[in-house]
Amino acid sequence: MPRLAIGPEFPRELSALAQPVRRDAVVALRRFLLNVAGAPHPEGVRGGRDPRVATLRLAPGHRGVVVRQRDVYWLRTVLPDPDAWSYARRHRYGVNPVIGVVEEWDAEALERVEPALRRSVRSAGLFDAICDGDLMGIGLDVHALPLFRLITNEADVAALEPLLPPTQHAPLAVLAGGGTLADAWRELDAWRPSDEESGPIDPEDLHAALRRSQDRAVFVADKVELDRVLDTPAWCTFLPPRQHRLARARRYERPVLVVGGAGTGKTVVALHRAAHLAAHGSGPVLLVTFTQGLAEELAARLDLLIQDEVLRKRVEVDNPERLALRIVADAEGRRPALVGPGARTLTELTEEALRLLSLATGDLLDDVDPARKPYRHIVVDEAQDVSPAQWRLLRAAAPRAHDDLFAVGDPHQRVTDTRVTLGSLGIPAVRHALTLSYRLSQELLSFAVRLRGGPAGGLADGMTDMYGFRAARNGDRPVVRAYDTPESELAGLRGTIESWLADGVPADEIAVAARNTRLVRAARRALTGLDVRAWTFQHLKGLEFERVALIGVAEGVVPEPPPEEPDARARALQRERSILFVACTRARAMLYISHSGRGSPFLSL
Numbered sequence: 001m002p003r004l005a006i007g008p009e010f011p012r013e014l015s016a017l018a019q020p021v022r023r024d025a026v027v028a029l030r031r032f033l034l035n036v037a038g039a040p041h042p043e044g045v046r047g048g049r050d051p052r053v054a055t056l057r058l059a060p061g062h063r064g065v066v067v068r069q070r071d072v073y074w075l076r077t078v079l080p081d082p083d084a085w086s087y088a089r090r091h092r093y094g095v096n097p098v099i100g101v102v103e104e105w106d107a108e109a110l111e112r113v114e115p116a117l118r119r120s121v122r123s124a125g126l127f128d129a130i131c132d133g134d135l136m137g138i139g140l141d142v143h144a145l146p147l148f149r150l151i152t153n154e155a156d157v158a159a160l161e162p163l164l165p166p167t168q169h170a171p172l173a174v175l176a177g178g179g180t181l182a183d184a185w186r187e188l189d190a191w192r193p194s195d196e197e198s199g200p201i202d203p204e205d206l207h208a209a210l211r212r213s214q215d216r217a218v219f220v221a222d223k224v225e226l227d228r229v230l231d232t233p234a235w236c237t238f239l240p241p242r243q244h245r246l247a248r249a250r251r252y253e254r255p256v257l258v259v260g261g262a263g264t265g266k267t268v269v270a271l272h273r274a275a276h277l278a279a280h281g282s283g284p285v286l287l288v289t290f291t292q293g294l295a296e297e298l299a300a301r302l303d304l305l306i307q308d309e310v311l312r313k314r315v316e317v318d319n320p321e322r323l324a325l326r327i328v329a330d331a332e333g334r335r336p337a338l339v340g341p342g343a344r345t346l347t348e349l350t351e352e353a354l355r356l357l358s359l360a361t362g363d364l365l366d367d368v369d370p371a372r373k374p375y376r377h378i379v380v381d382e383a384q385d386v387s388p389a390q391w392r393l394l395r396a397a398a399p400r401a402h403d404d405l406f407a408v409g410d411p412h413q414r415v416t417d418t419r420v421t422l423g424s425l426g427i428p429a430v431r432h433a434l435t436l437s438y439r440l441s442q443e444l445l446s447f448a449v450r451l452r453g454g455p456a457g458g459l460a461d462g463m464t465d466m467y468g469f470r471a472a473r474n475g476d477r478p479v480v481r482a483y484d485t486p487e488s489e490l491a492g493l494r495g496t497i498e499s500w501l502a503d504g505v506p507a508d509e510i511a512v513a514a515r516n517t518r519l520v521r522a523a524r525r526a527l528t529g530l531d532v533r534a535w536t537f538q539h540l541k542g543l544e545f546e547r548v549a550l551i552g553v554a555e556g557v558v559p560e561p562p563p564e565e566p567d568a569r570a571r572a573l574q575r576e577r578s579i580l581f582v583a584c585t586r587a588r589a590m591l592y593i594s595h596s597g598r599g600s601p602f603l604s605l
């Protein structure tokens, strides 16, 4: 029986094909997996760069490209016949000699680039001072060293990026940017697979390399596994090494705090950690996030991730306010009033819930039977906005034990006035960082980072910079439009949204937002009949869209007028910056910002 591994691009490419082609391709793959009559046969590629590459006829006019070694097949892509043959001819595959992950090279393009690089060599090679052994020590492929020796500047390395495996480009880029060999090695090390897949590296063993490359390949043993990989979004299946290590660590002795910029996969890691704890933990799991709306969204994503009903039931998804309400309601036998006579504030209810929890579980020092705590593991998303009282409640809801608390957050995205470090609350969390944004383009990211500016306090000490926040791809620059009047700004908004819809962007992949509800109402009126929704900036928190339009980013509106008192003023201005930063960083592909009259001072970047 063939052993089939699916590459991360394949499910997306398959779903983009016409329905009949897709159906045929899935049937062909199932046959291939079961090795039954009618299964497609691997066909070798004439003139290919790698003899292990073959194609499989998956549907009329469409072929899958596979890399095979004995009975192991790695399915890279599915394309119309001519494109599939061309893809199959141009690529070669290897194993990183240091970390053992699989690498894909655009060999044909590199052959074309080499003479151009050779011609342009006027100055000394950028890596002349480093011997071959040292370059190989940071994982660079011995066959590619002659090419790398032709590089004379940082721009060459940037230009080679699309043609190189990321595990070759990343350390090379560090060296080219002036980093040391040790820096480059650390960069490579970030791609190292988690411990369980380590072991001696055999550059000829594709199977072992694929097993190590959790973000590049997933093995499917039967139809159920195949369908699952094809039908669920990529984040459910393919975890980059860093996310994988954080989410699937066997055991954390201390609480964990993962910080990372917008779109770096914090929520994905939180979901995978919750799923891991459901499967391998030792009791009920609570996954909390900022609002009830976000909790519902997380619950729906968790349904995709955990398909086993018994495991799924081990995870409750909620927000801290509802958690407090639930605990008080259980104790008092009815839902506490939030308005009217006898109403309590949410802070009072949180404190009451904490008191009730400590009565029920003995004391707050946790020398109690862990079974008496409502949860065994707690995972927190949007940790930057959890208030001190809520942290105390969460702390008390699980026993102090290994794998008790796992939190993810971004201090730069704080939209509340919470400003507390976990250490000061007696939660000695070990900090990890995620730095690569999977959502934002480099253009949008640098715009947003400049706009955010300034330090962000809280969560952890010393979080003053953007902790190496970077993007994996390039895209469109954000557009800032100035209008003379509010009416022309709203007409401009309508025109923009109409053009986006005409581009074929689905209405639910477009978000329109403004700082206050008055402007949101105006936007909704301007968009009448277009089926595109408008919200306040804060409402966009935690969400993601293909295109985002923010209106009313004008002086006097953003920021909202801050208080006079200097401390309160500084805090309010930081919060306002964060709120705009959150709104801007929801866009995957395009960000449009408009104002009438003078623009917001935050826009003068």
Ligand SMILES: Nc1ncnc2c1ncn2[C@@H]1O[C@H](COP(=O)(O)OP(=O)(O)OP(=O)(O)O)[C@@H](O)[C@H]1O
Binding pocket: 234, 235, 236, 238, 239, 240, 243, 260, 261, 262, 263, 264, 265, 266, 267, 268, 269, 410, 413, 438, 439, 541, 542, 543, 544, 585
């Ligand atoms: N392993 C992955 N594979 C595929 N896509 C991923 C992966 N990790 C993250 N993404 C995608 O990147 C985007 C951002 O991920 P996520 O929402 O988890 O980031 P975040 O750090 O929580 O963002 P924010 O703080 O801005 O809310 C999402 O579209 C997500 O599906």
